[in-house]
Amino acid sequence: MNSVRPKKHFGQHFLKEDAIAQRIAEALTHHGGYRRVLEIGPGTGALTKHLMHRADIDLTCIELDAEAAAHLSAHHPDLKLIEGDFLRLDLRKLGTDAFAIIGNFPYNISTQIVFQVLEHRDRCTEVVGMFQKEVADRIRAPHGSKTYGITSVLAQAFYDVELLFHVEPGSFIPPPKVRSSVIRMRRNSTAQLPCDEALFFRVVKMAFNQRRKTLSNALKQLPELKGPLPAAYAGQRAEQLSVADFITLTQAVQG
Secondary structure, eight states: OOSOOOOGGGTOOEEOOHHHHHHHHHTOOOTTSOOEEEEEOOTTTTTGGGTTTOTTOEEEEEEOOHHHHHHHHHHOTTSOEEESOGGGOOGGGGOSSOEEEEEEOOGGGHHHHHHHHHHTTTTEEEEEEEEEHHHHHHHHOOTTSTTOOHHHHHHHHHEEEEEEEEEOGGGEESOOSSOEEEEEEEEOSOSSOSSOHHHHHHHHHHHHHTTTSOHHHHTTTOTTOOSOOOHHHHTSOGGGOOHHHHHHHHHHHHO
8 A cells, every 4th residue: 555554643544445444525505615625634635636636726734643744745745734633733823715524534533623613604504524433423413312412502592514425444544443424514604503502612612421310410510500490491301402402501501
């Protein structure tokens, strides 16, 4: 294949199926009118080669692994490449235009990538990514399911999430012990939630951090809570509430 070794501490599993890489690249829809595309964790460039020569996008790759970055620079000298940690980058320095994120995401930071996307939801209009299937299931889970949680509510508050396809372990080097899924997240029409968004995030996180408790018990230490929760929610648990319910609950806490 090449001289770059997948590194366990980076959560790397290099995609070897070219047809799958092409399908991922073709899943970009320009939703929100972006041209700039950030590829996270390009590794040896399996996906990159399907993106870098497209006239309809302006590609920048972000790679933490110095060995992989050197490989990409040597084989694709014209590629815009940032060697560094995506989670530590100040994306505002890249400009104010809308952008998309794409990648065969390292499994050990994939959920953190989603939270970074949420931090930049005003400009990140689309995400196409390969996730561990369990994480992908969590992001798109409906309320009432066992996999529904913090990531589900926060992602779905601002993005429409769809499953594109599953990928089997044998498509990677080395094969992971789990199946993978490619999902697409597209920014929805909610410019701003009709409640205090910072408080909304705290309510959701506190509710699910004690998900076995009823909401009246899970949220009783919330500083903004000045009285009893609305009766409609007090006896319920976090996974029973839809995104709209969490918004209404936050409004009630705000008073």
